[in-house]
Amino acid sequence: MSAAPATTGTEDTLQHRVDTLREIRRTTLEGDLEATRRQHDKGKLTVRERIALLLDKGSFTEVEGLRRHRATGFGMEARRPSGDGVVTGWGTVEGRTVFVYAHDFRVFGGALGEAHAAKIHKLMDLAEAAGAPLVSLNDGAGARIQEGVTALAGYGGIFRRNTRASGVVPQISVMLGPCAGGAAYSPALTDFVFMVRDTSQMFITGPDVVKAVTGEEITQNGLGGADVHATVSGVAHGVYDSEEECLEDVRHLLSLLPSNNRELAPVEVSGDPAERPNDRLLDLVPLEPGRVYDMHAVIEEIADDGVHFEVHPGWAPNLVCTLARLDGHVVGFVANNPAVSAGVLDIEASEKGARFVQFCDAFNIPLVTLVDVPGFLPGVDQEHHGIIRRGAKLLYAYCNATVPRISLVLRKAYGGAYIVMDSRSIGADLALAWPANEIAVMGAEGAANVVFRREINAADDPEAVRARRIAEYREQLMHPYYAAERGLVDDVVDPRETRSVLIRSLHMLRAKHADLPARKHGNPPQ
Structure with a gap:
């Protein structure tokens, strides 16, 4: 809706102008009823229904709700709705300030x-300041073709601000509709991306x-x-069946x-x-290094x-990355998760x-590594897809991290992965x-086959020699106190005391x- 012009004469009073403002805001909040029906179908x-689910009730304050585009070509002059297809502002989540911008698919x-x-640039600058x-609640058709290069420049400003705010304030992208072309790079620059099945896509x-370029047909x-x-792809950190479920998890995060x-x-x-014993751990983790169990x-x-918030649960599930609290912190x-591919590290x-x-280090969140x-x-x-440089990313991230860091070897830890x-x-x-x-260069079986290969091959009973050498290697170099005796492990702890030991240690490192x-x-491996 276009803003109503001020009247003249006796009608041009402050009250009249307030009434006009209220009417503009009412029609903007209501939106196109037919477009709303299509959105629900x-x-x-709708954009404001989403904001209401994300933020504490009644806490939203809108910014630049009256802004309109100034494009005059290609029929744009006939439609100049207030807000211009995006709602921006701030509110609270559990009483703490959060900035939000949300595309309105009903408008252009x-x-x-x-x-x-x-409007988005303004909000991003406010969030950083x-x-x-x-x-960001994303539900948009990309750059507005009718505005040409100015639309592309708008995306550039968003990308630059995403990058500048990286590691300064948390940035969360929620995909609630299409996100195509260059627009997809803004979510990729943020800390977390969440998607809803069937209604959100990114490419x-x-x-x-x-199909035109490669001949491949795909939905x-x-x-x-x-x-x-x-x-x-690993682009999305979480996926949900409904917008309500998704936004509730964003609040939790x-x-x-x-x-x-x-x-x-x-x-x-x-x-x-804090001192709750973990007797159950004695039964959860098998002693035999080859037996599986679920690290969750x-x-x-x-x-x-028992509460934790896992990110990327469906991607690379052989490694669990999750946020939790220990004594409230x-x-x-x-x-590593032995239930998936034995917990091996891969690309x-x-x-x-x-x-x-890197995220935890940027935002002062201590790290506990269960090995x-x-x-x-x-x-x-x-090897051909770069396990050397891509595995080095994890090494670089740990070496660069300055937050409190505690590692705990539960069972086996072999080679470079250790x-x-x-x-x-x-x-x-x-x-x-x-x-x-068991901390060693490799498992006892593999080590014995390498170190004693000639002796084993020359023996009358190779299997007996192999078994004896495996036992010797395990006894001398892989016993539970070998690393501790050399100062590479600070302490060997009773599994039942794991929680209390971690809490006391984190308190000391606070x-x-x-x-x-x-x-x-730095120049991390890419």
């Missing part, structure tokens, strides 16, 4: 033009372009749907994060005793009330872990182990201060 909420399909982008998280080039969901990005990089995550009073159960036994758990797990470690790793995944495919999983040698503040730990060498920035 697609199973999607949520496409971004000059005024639309300017105020030191508060930024959440650089759509199915029609893919939008098959190319860039929620499940694809949650399990194959925000409750675990500090407002900015100068603060600590909010602390909650915990009713779960271990984390749930250790964490306050937020920590980031990084853990995807390394990249997943590196990104999570049960047989090594890096061998194979031609892994080093990379935050070992003492790369800077863990405390390195702990259970009595079941005031940790560490400086990196003076530099503009």
Whole structure:
């Protein structure tokens, strides 16, 4: 709706102008009723319904709600709605300030033009200045074609601000509709991306372009749907069946994060005793290094009330990355999961872990690493796709992290993977182990076959010699106290005391201060 012109004469009073303002706001809030029906028919909420679910009731304050585009060509002059297809403002989540911008698909399909982008730029600058998280609710058709290069420049301004705010305030992208072309790069620059099944898609080039160029036929969901990005590409950190479920989890995540990089995550009073024994761990983790178990159960036994918020649960599930509380304080758990591929480190797990470690370090969240790793995944495919440089990302992230860091070897820790999983040698503040730990270059069987290969091959009974040498190697170099005797493990702890030991250790490290060498920035492996 266009703003009504001021009247003249006796009608031109302040009250009249207030009434006019209220009418503009009413029609803007109501929107096009037919467009609203179409949005609901697609199973999607409207922009203000989404904001109401995300923020505390009645807390939203809108910014630049009256802004309109100034494009005059290609029929644009006939439609100049207030707001220009994006709602921007701030509110609270559990009483803490959060900034939000949300595309309104009912207006120009949520496409971004000059005024639309300017509103987002303004909000992003406010979020950075105020030191508060930024959440984007994405449901737009990309750049507004009728506005040409000014729309593209608008995206450039968003990308630059995403990058500048990276590691300064948490940035969360919620995909609630299409996001195609260059628009997809803004979510990719943020800390977390969440998607809703069937209604949200992300891709650089759509199915029609893919078919024209490569001849491949694929649907939008098959190319860039929620499940694809949650399990194959790793773009999405979480996927949900409904917008309501998704936005509720975004609220939960925000409750675990500090407002900015100068603060600590909010602390909650915990009713779960810090000294609660973990007797169940004795049964959860088998002694035999080759037997599987689910690391999620271990984390749930250790964490306050068994609650944790996992990111990327469907991508690289051989490594678990999750946020939880210990005695009310937020920590980031990084853990090998023997239930999936024996907990091996591969390309995807390394990249997943590196990104999570960097995020926790940027926002002052201590790291607890639970180690049960047989090594890096061998194979031609892994080597040709860069396991060296991509595995080095996780190593770099840990070495660069200055937050409190505790590693705990539950069972096996072999080879380079032991080093990379935050070992003492790369800077863990405390390195702990259970009595079941086996820390070595490789498993006893493999080591014996290498070290004693000639003796075994020359023996009359090779299997007997092999068995004897395996036992000797395990007894001399892989017993639970070998690393502790050499100062590479600070203590061997009773599994039943895991929770209390971690809490006491993190309490001791809470005031940790560490400086990196003076530099503009590092050059991490890409």
